[in-house]
Amino acid sequence: MAQKRMSIKEADMLQYYLEGFEFIRKAVVYERTCDVAIYYKNDNRNAVINKLKKFDYNNTALIESMPNTSGRQITRDFQEKMVGMLMFTGVRKMFFPNIINNIYTIVKAAPYIYKGLKCLFKLKFEVDLLDALSIGISIAQGNFSTAGSLMLLLGVGNELEDWTHKKSVDDLARSMSLNVDKVWLVTDDGEVSVPISQIQSGDTIRVHTGNIVPVDGEMVSGEAMLNQASLTGESVPVEKRAGSRVYAGTVVEEGECLLKVAATTGQSRYDKIVSMIEESEKLKSNTENMANRLADRLVPYSLLATGLTYLFTRNVTRALSVLMVDFSCALKLSMPLAVLSAMREAGNDKITVKGGKFMEAIANADTIVFDKTGTLTYACPKVQRIIGIDGDDENQLLKIAACLEEHYPHSIANAVVKEAKDRKIRHKEMHSEVQYIVAHGIASKIEGDKVVIGSYHFVIEDEKAQLSEDAKKKLSELDHRYSHLFMAIAGRLAAIIEIADPLRAEAKDVLKKLKALGIKKTVMMTGDNIYTAEAIAKEVGVDKFYAEVLPEDKASYVEKEKAKGRTVIMIGDGINDSPALSAADCGIAISEGAAIAREIADVCISADDLNDLVRLKELSNKLTRRVHSNFRFIMGFNGSLIGLGILGILSPGTSSLLHNLSTVGISLTSMTNLLPEI
Template sequence: MKFIIKHEIKGRIRISLARKFHTVREADVLEQYLLGLDGVTAAKVYERTADAVIYYKEDREAVLVQVAAFDGQITEKQEMAVKSSGRALNQEYKEKLIQKVLTRFATKTFLPAPVRAVYTSVQAIRYIVKGIHCLVFKRKLHVEVLDATAISVSLLRRDFNTAGSVMFLLGVGELLEEWTHKKSVGDLARSMSLNVEKVWKKVDGTEVLVPLSDVTAGDELTVHMGTVIPLDGVVVSGEAMINQASMTGESQPVRKEPGSYVYAGTALEEGEITFKVEKSAGSTRYERIVQMIEDSEKLKSSVEGKASNLADALVPWSLGGTALTYLLTRNATKALSILMVDFSCALKLAMPLAVLSAMREASQHHITVKGGKFLEAVAEAETIVFDKTGTLTKAKPVVSDVVSFNGMEKEELLRIAACLEEHFPHSMANAVVQEAKKRHLVHEEMHSRVDYIVAHGIATYVGEERVVIGSHHFVFEDEKCTLPEDGKEKFENLPENCSHLYMAIGGQLAAVICIEDPLREEAPSVIRQLKEAGFKRIVMMTGDSERTAAAIAKRVGVDDYFSEVLPEDKARFVEEEKAKGHKVIMIGDGINDSPALSAADAGIAVSEGAEIAREIADITIKKDSLDEVVLLRHLSMDLMKRVHGNYRFVISFNLGLILLGVAGIITPSMSALLHNSSTLAISLKSMTNLLPEEEREEA
């Protein structure tokens, strides 16, 4: 690909291609290619100028060589991103907005008055029909009736300028609302779309880990407990309980057995299934998420519902006020001044735009919010509950040592542990698997069916011997495993600064895997900032021992902590706090956090947690930092301030217009102009970012 460098500073290059412009698809393809290059941290392509801005880390020459090698080809994963790009949508609505403004200018400037009157009357038909339909067929006095009445009265008074202005501003408002809604939904859907790279494929009766791009219709895939179903298909063997809330809205898990249909993106909570793929990877998942979001009541927060209800409730008062003013004053101009001021227009438009724009802004900070009501919950919550492992501590703990108790080599014990743990991705399991990779320990599947006991451990058979790996409670109390006689002293001297993963073979302890779970550097600061942001109680809950929990709790500065808890204990605590009248946020990353995430007013899944946690959670944070939790709190609180500020402005400003109109100080056309201009202004304001510039830059 030929290009020239137009401008550059360290870490940033702006290039221009040897053409006048890009099509939307060409721009998207190039942008996805640039984003996938080694060393590139961000990229933006401008289709109208055929320019591209590239942000890179260090090796400038290597980046330029890769850019020059572009031949128009991209990966299947990048192609899926291109298909769901929002670039075409933005271009479409920019053109619609420009066309509407130019049409309004041209009709006012160049059309003769008689022609303009006919044009305005024809344009009014749509609004009048909507008003009649709402009044006659729906039997409701909603905003459509008020708009139709205002436009009709203006036409009857031969005030075509006022009628045209009202329709123009209503049209611009509709366009902006539709554009922002579709863009916000699209941004949200893209961030919710699956990012599955590898799956377990059944090949000659054996599970083989393969790239998702290698799967075609008719292949059989196996899905284990705690993971997300990657594609649509029909179950051929096994039974499972599937959480389909994100797809169908069902609150309870659904039982799936041979012959049942399963959907991509739904989470397997219990059991294990093998299913035949019906559709290979494509854009259908994205499109279904878009539909789900648009249909879902989750998008509606109570403030949006309140705005909509209040808007409709004010319509009869506006019509009644108009009639009463005319009866008392016999002055049509004063009466019409009330009719031209529509509270409901601003209320219905500005509130949803504010919420959707806040969701869009959150997505810019790697935060996916699945509905407006969850932002409201974050703003109003008093209690916040943190899981420890992978949340307050780093998402990638590391293995510091493997202590052998049965005479086997450390590498062999680690190989067995990794073979089991790779089926159930959690932070400690990932540490074992990564350490095995680091030591170049490869393995064949040496075990039978693997059973995962939530919050306890894993059990299977290797040959004739039962192998278990998990917590002290699971291995020694539930499984009744014993400690070798010659290993007591070694056992008592295990390092206290580590978490311990116990593995027993044939009923006897074989190894203790010592795992360092470093505290996130930002955790103490985040806890302090959350207290400053208004949280009255910050709690840490963990399945770890009392000793480990106490040490972490002291270092981070939480108000309370609970150790050795089970998943149901976390969910029970959340329910108890809610029963006391407190709004509760739960933050976690693992399979065992799922019940509490579902129970909380807002469940937040962080970073590289278990897929089921991310699927069930109401909010997901993709950036590997807890600082985003503080940012989310500030964003949510700022949203509520904006919403309440909008209420005060709409009511006071429009009430002022009514009083001025009734007093005869301003004309109906001026009332309409000021009202619609204020509606447009508050809507545009509601679409702007909430966080101050410095906070956005820090993020």
């Protein structure tokens, strides 16, 4: 960069700016040398250079959107603390008289002994009691040097634990906060879909049925039922009217909201993600919980081993060598770090995981259930043809369909909107409030006439749309290899939209890879007709398929599989997949699908490539292996230290040093990537 010095804030700004672009995979900024290394996708070198040319440290929008917390600053503070702590210890030992050093050691030991006494009075045998005993016995023996060394090692260990945890959470939160959503901004020219980063306080946005409220704001008009479970835990939706306060993260279940934005993204978004990560740490895997329980249970045995060693050897030094080694630190630190690191690694691949237990569920999964449209098939299916009934104009019919469908984030709806755009058909709002009927379709009114669009079951059977002779003839001639949308205007079938929904190029190969990684049963479920479902199922190679299913059918199937003792993954992208996503051991949503599906799901993956599923499964499998490997190493290494201490081969200081070094080593190893970078 063309500058002699770079502050930490400037380095963070540059990195945040660069990593916000889809074609930049990773950016590493070196503030001390004012350099940046940029890893970009495909042949986007010129695009990267153009973005660098446009970068400005005084960009107000960029400054406001950035989180205040800095992983770079966290690391710098840790380095300064470490250097200061070690330098002070060296100076004190070299230049201070022994009496001053001894008094300093006693004062420094007071908090450790106080914590140990608190544990003792509460009859809690925890690691604080072990630390207090080892330091107290050393001082009682007059061995102030050993006590000082023990406290230095404990201090370094505590600082390292604090740094590794903060850094892991910050790295994960940053990778997740870059996943930008789009919102409907209300302008003088109508509604415009824009990235959330462009929204400012005071703007007016519209949130439709099934979507997540992206920012805090005040409801200007409209009436809606909001699911606030993510904030308040309420299971029943809350009614909101004009003047009501609406909060980011809640979901519009019915109706729609017109909101005046009160708070934009940036720090608030980062804080919410950090809170989510801290909550997700409570969703620990069974292995993590087992490690934590074992760590606490081992403390009394360490005390017993110390007592027995002294009883049989009458050697305080040997007893202290046993006391210096505890299993708790390494077990309680390395396990969460391994999980946080794996979640960060997934985040770097645009995979959002909401808790360690979901990665364990993926590792143990033997059954995976796929929705078809937008999941096994491309997220951007294409309109094959518009079939007008009774000679109605194709383009006019497409205009009406696109006008209704643009409000609902589903791949079929996107196909209709894209076709209108490709044909250069402008479709301003010309309808009243749009109602979404889950698993069926959309209803609204245009110039007083009711318009419905959706499945055959919804339009023909439920809504009883009238069929002319021409309509009956065209229905009988439909090509069942394709999906179909039916649209009725004023109670008459007016159009059939034929959708080509081709299988993803990688889908067949992905299923083979998943089987190789431990998945035993693959299932496809869809609301499409039996002919379309059968053709796709045969082509992709799933073990079983079910056609013309409702949302409750998908959820019921998942529950039945779980009742048989299977661990089930459900993957989908639509509002109608939400019940099944919630019911599965791990629900995986496609990032470009419905917002409510992403909210309910335990994991979100990119819509670009189903190979993300394979990478997630590999990552989860390797995380499980790493956790088990860490567990075996900690038990074996610390057990050996205790044995060598009992035999008198290791002194207390050496035992403590080796124990702490092993904890640091396994913690740092747990933070490394499990898979090679793509």
